[in-house]
Amino acid sequence: MLRVENIFASYGKIEAVHGISFHVDEGEIVTLIGANGAGKSTTLKAIMRLVPPGAPVLTKGDIFFEGRSLLTVEPHNVVAKLLIALVPEGRHIFGNLSVLENLILPTWTRKNDPDVPMDMERIFELFPRLGERRNQRSDTLSGGEQQMLAVGRALMTKCRLLLLDEPSMGLAPQLMYEMFRTLKKLNEGGLTIVVVEQNARLALQVADRGYVLDTGEIVAEGPCAALLDDPEIKKIYLGG
Amino acid sequence: MVIVQHFVNALQWGSFYALIALGYTLVYGVLSLINFAHGDIFMVGAYIAFFVSTALLASDSFGLSHFQALSLTIPLTMLLTSCVGMTLERIAYRPLRRKGAHRLYVVITALMCGLVLENGNLALLGASRRTLPEMLDKVVYNIGGIAVTNLKIGVIFTALLVFVALQYIVTRTRMGMAMRAVSWDKFALPLMGIALDRVIVFTFVMGSGIAGLGGMLFAMSYPVLDPYMGSMVGWKAFIAAVVGGIGDIRGAFLGGFLLAFVEIMVAAFLPSTFRDLFAFTVLLLIMWQRPTGIFGAPQTTKI
Ligand SMILES: Nc1ncnc2c1ncn2[C@@H]1O[C@H](COP(=O)(O)OP(=O)(O)OP(=O)(O)O)[C@@H](O)[C@H]1O
Numbered sequence: 001m002l003r004v005e006n007i008f009a010s011y012g013k014i015e016a017v018h019g020i021s022f023h024v025d026e027g028e029i030v031t032l033i034g035a036n037g038a039g040k041s042t043t044l045k046a047i048m049r050l051v052p053p054g055a056p057v058l059t060k061g062d063i064f065f066e067g068r069s070l071l072t073v074e075p076h077n078v079v080a081k082l083l084i085a086l087v088p089e090g091r092h093i094f095g096n097l098s099v100l101e102n103l104i105l106p107t108w109t110r111k112n113d114p115d116v117p118m119d120m121e122r123i124f125e126l127f128p129r130l131g132e133r134r135n136q137r138s139d140t141l142s143g144g145e146q147q148m149l150a151v152g153r154a155l156m157t158k159c160r161l162l163l164l165d166e167p168s169m170g171l172a173p174q175l176m177y178e179m180f181r182t183l184k185k186l187n188e189g190g191l192t193i194v195v196v197e198q199n200a201r202l203a204l205q206v207a208d209r210g211y212v213l214d215t216g217e218i219v220a221e222g223p224c225a226a227l228l229d230d231p232e233i234k235k236i237y238l239g240g
Numbered sequence: 241m242v243i244v245q246h247f248v249n250a251l252q253w254g255s256f257y258a259l260i261a262l263g264y265t266l267v268y269g270v271l272s273l274i275n276f277a278h279g280d281i282f283m284v285g286a287y288i289a290f291f292v293s294t295a296l297l298a299s300d301s302f303g304l305s306h307f308q309a310l311s312l313t314i315p316l317t318m319l320l321t322s323c324v325g326m327t328l329e330r331i332a333y334r335p336l337r338r339k340g341a342h343r344l345y346v347v348i349t350a351l352m353c354g355l356v357l358e359n360g361n362l363a364l365l366g367a368s369r370r371t372l373p374e375m376l377d378k379v380v381y382n383i384g385g386i387a388v389t390n391l392k393i394g395v396i397f398t399a400l401l402v403f404v405a406l407q408y409i410v411t412r413t414r415m416g417m418a419m420r421a422v423s424w425d426k427f428a429l430p431l432m433g434i435a436l437d438r439v440i441v442f443t444f445v446m447g448s449g450i451a452g453l454g455g456m457l458f459a460m461s462y463p464v465l466d467p468y469m470g471s472m473v474g475w476k477a478f479i480a481a482v483v484g485g486i487g488d489i490r491g492a493f494l495g496g497f498l499l500a501f502v503e504i505m506v507a508a509f510l511p512s513t514f515r516d517l518f519a520f521t522v523l524l525l526i527m528w529q530r531p532t533g534i535f536g537a538p539q540t541t542k543i
């Protein structure tokens with residue numbers, strides 16, 4: 001479904017990603033793990049074709065989605081036409097908009113889609129807290145609720161491939177497991193998922209396959225069970 | 241009675257200030273950019289109105305009545321002026337935004353754009369002043385001893401209408417929702433499948449279209465045009481927008497009228513040389529009490 005081929009990505013003169021390749025098949029959950037500054041967020045932003053400032057420039061390599069190169073696709077079309085969505089690091093919800101408005105905004109490009117109200121109901125089923133607070137200004141939500149909103153908002157694009165950048169950030173352990181259970185549920189419903197996660201153990205338990213990044217390069221990859229057993233990875237990323 | 245007459249005049253001037261202030265506040269609210277060229281876009285609007293109306297009325301082939309010419313000049317002026325605003329965004333601000341330039345440079349660029357518009361006009365059209373052709377047959381209503389022209393009523397009514405329409409667009413439509421979203425977080429907008437440039441261009445089109453309308457109405461009220469006519473009015477409208485709380489539509493509207501009221505009341509009771517001194521002192525006092533302006537909330541909430 002998604003194929004990243006030897007990409008190099010830089011912010012100005014600083015190169016953050018030096019030749020990363022990986023692929024995601026339809027129906028999979030793939031996780032990218034690695035230390036701070038390894039280039040995980042950079043990779044996701046590059047896939048979304050987001051532009052500077054804030055996102056890197058792709059200097060080399062190519063990204064294919066269902067066989068089609070993304071290089072010439074504009075970021076809003078990556079979302080609206082190709083149906084790839086990103087839950088960005090740090091949530092980036094629109095704090096001055098109500099919860100409901102945050103969820104309506106991504107449906108703008110689905111103008112004549114009769115499923116919108118149903119999808120909205122599904123989000124409220126998935127995250128009942130959002131339903132209770134639908135008319136509240138979204139910057140008055142708690143951190144965890146904001147994270148749910150960020151995920152809900154991405155799902156409202158009706159994406160087929162969902163990229164998540166540290167969806168568990170700032171969540172209490174309980175909510176963190178809940179979030180991953182939700183992802184699993186979505187995946188069982190047919191959504192393909194790429195998740196970047198600090199909590200490597202949790203991510204590897206939920207995902208099918210994983211890639212380990214270190215300073216802009218992939219240093220290990222494989223089925224999650226194998227990565228979980230790898231002594232080297234255990235030592236560095238799973239805390240022994 | 242005299243005071244009521246002043247009141248009407250203040251409403252008219254307030255309308256001009258408000259129409260310009262709304263454009264300042266719109267662009268600032270969405271982009272955190274103070275578009276210092278905005279006063280000059282108002283001037284360009286007046287000139288466009290001049291050329292359009294002159295062309296429409298001069299050629300006999302059209303055979304238009306004054307009223308028909310007026311109803312054509314309004315949309316054409318707004319359209320052409322918004323093209324000027326769009327062009328500025330395209331050639332001056334967008335490249336800077338792409339490069340992630342610091343705000344200071346963008347503001348300086350805006351100032352320079354304003355100067356280019358003023359002096360470009362001067363170079364192209366020369367220093368001779370132009371007079372807008374008469375398009376509205378003047379009617380003076382005498383309401384209980386107060387003289388009000390149909391033009392004045394039109395100006396005040398237009399400002400009110402524009403305010404209500406803008407408020408509606410920003411709070412009730414999807415484009416308005418997207419504008420508010422951009423004002424909070426530019427980065428995340430494309431992730432909603434919406435093109436950032438589309439929202440920004442729309443903002444500039446609205447802002448400069450309204451300034452064009454204001455310029456036209458101003459030129460109809462004070463028919464002599466010169467290239468610098470936008471600068472002082474523009475500065476004052478900017479201050480009005482800040483006092484109202486820049487980024488807030490209600491603030492810009494109210495600020496425009498507030499400034500006009502203070503000005504006209506001061507001019508009514510004191511020598512006219514005191515006007516600006518007093519007007520700006522009052523505004524300073526308001527800012528001193530409320531540094532974010534009347535409707536302004538701290539930093540993050542714009543529009
Ligand atoms: N906007 C930016 N401008 C310049 N350099 C950046 C920018 N964003 C990231 N970098 C640099 O790129 C490198 C990779 O950053 P990236 O955000 O991709 O890391 P990450 O793997 O997501 O880390 P974390 O786990 O901390 O989120 C880092 O060295 C960082 O300093």
Ligand SMILES: [Mg+2]
Binds near residue numbers: 042
């Ligand atoms: Mg990151």
